[in-house]
Amino acid sequence: MIRHLVLFKLDEGVERDDPRAVAGAQAFRDLDKAVPGLEFWECAWNITDRPIAYDFAINSAVADADALKRYIEHPAHQAAAAMWREFATWVIADYEF
Template identity: 60%
Template sequence: MIRHLVLFKLNDGVGHDEPRVRDGVRAFQELPGRISDVRSWEFARNVTDRPIAYDYAINCTVDDQQALVRYLEHPAHQAGVAQWQAFATWVIADYEI
């Protein structure tokens, strides 16, 4: 099993209530229903407001490395990534559990 973690930081001046952010959130909320390789899924906005905090997080699992590649290359995932590139940066970690 592979855990895929992503932490998103909105770019300076970008607010959570902007339509493009709301659309990006919706795109990622829909991923588990669109990508069959997803085994577990959590996507949420951070509840703390510390200077080092990121704004959103994804915590999901897939069966193996091949499933991770299929997830990452899936058109729905790619479309969501394209949206987020316009207003955020992120860091990731993928590891075996």
């Protein structure tokens, strides 16, 4: 199994209620229904307000490297990521467990 973690940081001046952020969060919430092969999927806004905290997180898992590639290349994922490029940056970690 591969764990796929993503942490998003909203750009300066962008708030969670910005329509782009609302739509981007919904696009990621809907990915588990759109992308086959996801073994585990959760995403949510961060509930803490610390200076080092990121704003939104995805915690997911896939069976193997091929499934991760299919997820990354899936049109629904590409569309959701494109939305977030408009108003945020992110970091990613993928590891086997």
